[in-house]
Amino acid sequence: MAAPVASPRHGGAIVVVHWLAAISILALLAIGWYMVGVPVRTPARGYYYNLHKSLGIVAAVLIAALIALRSMHRSPPLPGSMPAWERRAAVLGHGILYLFMLLAVVTGYLTPSFSRYGPKLFGIPLPHWGWDDVALRERFADAHRVITYVLAALIVVHAAAALKHLLVDRDGVFQRMLPGRRNG
Ligand code: HEM
Structure with a gap:
């Protein structure tokens, strides 16, 4: 079997923000799916919400930081062994x-914006982008549900592609997103 090829890495800040965003999104999916099944008008439901x-x-802050860092720094070049269709698929x-x-x-932010509970950050109320409106809240909750299901599916594909680079292609692309010394 061929030895893994060394490939230039992403910068340290992108690596850290990528993994923090990944952990927070996975936790949000788990908590989100769990909390909607918690009986209504119980302290536990309020706690998880x-x-x-x-x-x-x-x-949101981590995702904004990741997008800002990615737009400020050019990604290291992908290995020449990667077919053109795979490069295009990665960018898309x-x-x-x-x-x-x-x-x-x-x-997610719009859903509680249209409820009397409102968006909050560790107990601190944040600006409402709307007003108390049950029908609109339900609309945004439905949209949030569908979007997070699609996001979960995209994350599965993204992780599968990363594991293919690690285990099948062994081209160093997975290691680019791990902490370590930049070698390119
Ligand atoms: C990447 C970010 C996010 C992810 C992956 C995520 C994920 C989820 C998931 C999986 C659910 C359960 C959907 C269902 O099965 O009904 C949910 C519900 C919910 N999320 Fe998020 N969420 C995110 C961001 C946010 C933000 C920023 C807020 C508000 C500040 C928020 C507020 C809510 C609320 C209020 C519900 C309950 C909706 C209902 O009662 O039906 N979410 N979220």
């Missing part, structure tokens, strides 16, 4: 992933 909203704001896939991360955050 507030935790989800707060973590959602943290994720990452673009769609960023789009759905942003849509998840925006619809």
